[in-house]
Amino acid sequence: MINRKISSFLQEVNSFCDNEICVNETSIRDKNNYFLFKIELSDMFRKINIERIKRLYSIYKNDDYSKNVIIDDIKKLFYNSWDGAYSELIAYDLMNLIFEKPCKIQIDNMPIDKTLAKECKDNNVSAIDGYCDDGLIFFEIKTLTQRLSDLIYKLKRDLESRNSDNYFIFTSDYPMNLEIHGDCVYAKLKREILDAKECKKDFLCSKVIKGLNIKFYHEEKPIDKLDGIDKVLETTSVFVESHVCEDSFEMAKRLERLPLYNYKQFVDGMFMKIFVCHILNINGSLICHRDFFRSLARRVFCKLTKEYDIFDDNSKLTTAEIAKHLSGIMFIVDNSTNEKIDLSNPKNLYKVYLYSNPNTDWSHHFIGFRNFCSVLNGISHECDDFEFDNY
DSSP: OOOHHHHHHHHHHHHHTTTOOOOOGGGOOOTTOHHHHHHHHOHHHHHHHHHHHHHHHHHHTTSHHHHHHHHHHHHHTTSTTHHHHHHHHHHHHHHHHHOSSOOEEEEOOOOGGGBGGGGBSSOOOOOEEEEETTTTEEEEEEEOSOHHHHHHHHHHHHHOBOOTTSOBEEEEEOOTTOOOOSSSHHHHHHHHHHHHHHTTOSEEEOSSSTTOEEEEEOSOOOGGGOOHHHHHHHHHOOOOOTTTTOOHHHHHHHTTTGGGTTGGGOBSSOEEEEEEEOTTSTTOOOOOOHHHHHHHHHIIIIIGGGOOSBOOTTBSOBHHHHHHTOOEEEEEEEOTTOTTOOTTSGGGGEEEEEEEOTTSOGGGSOTTHHHHHHTTTTSEEEEEOOTTSOO
16 A cells, blocks of 8 residues: 555646656555655655656646656656656756756767767667756766665665575675676576575575675574674664775775766767765765765876776777766755755755866867856855866
8 A cells, every 4th residue: 555645745746747647556666765765754855856846847848758758757756766767857957957948858869970889889879868058068867876785785675584484684795896887787686696595505606796795594593603794784684885984085996987887878079977966875875075076076087088998898998088078077966855955945955066077188178167167156066177186
């Protein structure tokens, strides 16, 4: 039975979305859906998202294609796909709050020869998330989170059982620099773990995520027989990463190549990665901190633009060639869960960190970077082009 507050939220959204949000209430998944959990918990969070969705629907309702993009994102909020959809709604809202002309969203007709896909073996180009005409820049939106730790935590919630008739828990170990970048990993890893459970395996070296090792417990053990992280997991049921004590600069070093992944979508001309940061990710495993944002951007723009190793096996492009193709990086910190936020101005919902690439090719330079920064007036922001920090 769907929670009353979730049902009420859906009804209110439909009241101004012309009943276009067709969601089967019996199919709504609120397990591990921290967006819906917060909707139930906080009336302010609910109000903020009602107003955000109302703004976006109003902007795009007369354009069937764009309207359907917004509708699809709203629908995803009710399922396990909520995370990416929530980030897209945040980024679209922010871009439309700072620029007069609405940004174009989900551009699905970008020619391959206008992107780095032309250099790739796998040259299929998925839709580009958006284009800002006033800023003259294409952009792609990603949620900034440590995906592997979130994935493990989600699997533990879904699969573990402490029932004496079906006891099953597991712990994991992996190198600090191991991250996942592909899609559909969750289902494959879940199947791999379930197969191991069925065979009563004690240990698994994952073939889905190479470098990930998992230890299984099929029988309950006294607490004093568990060691280290196993004991923590047994007593708290919270996944603890081996690198939970990383500071901002260590994390930036470990994740320095993250902004370059999915580079086949990089558009010739001007292209910006937008990373959305919110605290609704499963285990809060993210440093939403200026030092991390700036350090990560500087590593990409001032270090990777000078590294000439082949980036991966999908093309002959070097790390430097890809990094020089990136005009800028924007980090959007979502303040929607802050109960003390002043809602009189929707710009108060966001804090923005914008960085321009000083080593990009001229054709990919962030033209009008200063003008872009000026439109952020009214929003808490910080901008840097590394003019005096590029060595």
